[in-house]
Amino acid sequence: GENVEQHPSTLSVQEGDSAVIKCTYSDSASNYFPWYKQELGKRPQLIIDIRSNVGEKKDQRIAVTLNKTAKHFSLHITETQPEDSAVYFCAASLNTNAGKSTFGDGTTLTVKP
């Protein structure tokens, strides 16, 4: 089955700096790659996703890049703010009706004011 590895497990940055979280996956058939943000005590929520026919996607301060050949994808957050502090999960799945995703272990991002 699919295996997703996520690095780093913890990341601390100063407010205004950029943060990068990287994930690799094993199943070349995976074609949908979402990123979820989980604030302390809250449920995970989708923040951005990318499909295999796209190399990069941006939404304001958040961007995701995908390298299908190397089977890795990354989340980039620019101009970080304290409210970006959370656990971030990457995931990989097949874009089918099952919608089953395999998640990475999560990255705890702390943005220091």
Next chain:
Amino acid sequence: DVKVTQSSRYLVKRTGEKVFLECVQDMDHENMFWYRQDPGLGLRLIYFSYDVKMKEKGDIPEGYSVSREKKERFSLILESASTNQTSMYLCASSRLTEAFFGQGTRLTVV
């Protein structure tokens, strides 16, 4: 706005008890999932269902079973709770890809 609601936020059960965790979604989604979340281990899939009365094992099904009698409801059953099942349990639903999560049930087995 999609709502996925789990019946309990916190639950304390004794070893050997049969435990039911309930999840209801209101968006007519075909797919429903149960995940377990432990520190440093991310979200691990226990079971999922893509239709009423259909179920498939995820990555860690041992010690669990599920029931889906109606489209909107997906139940996780711990047949005989053990201390190593103390964890946060998250239910999710989806139509195709994006998963919508419930608020989680923190289960403690003593």
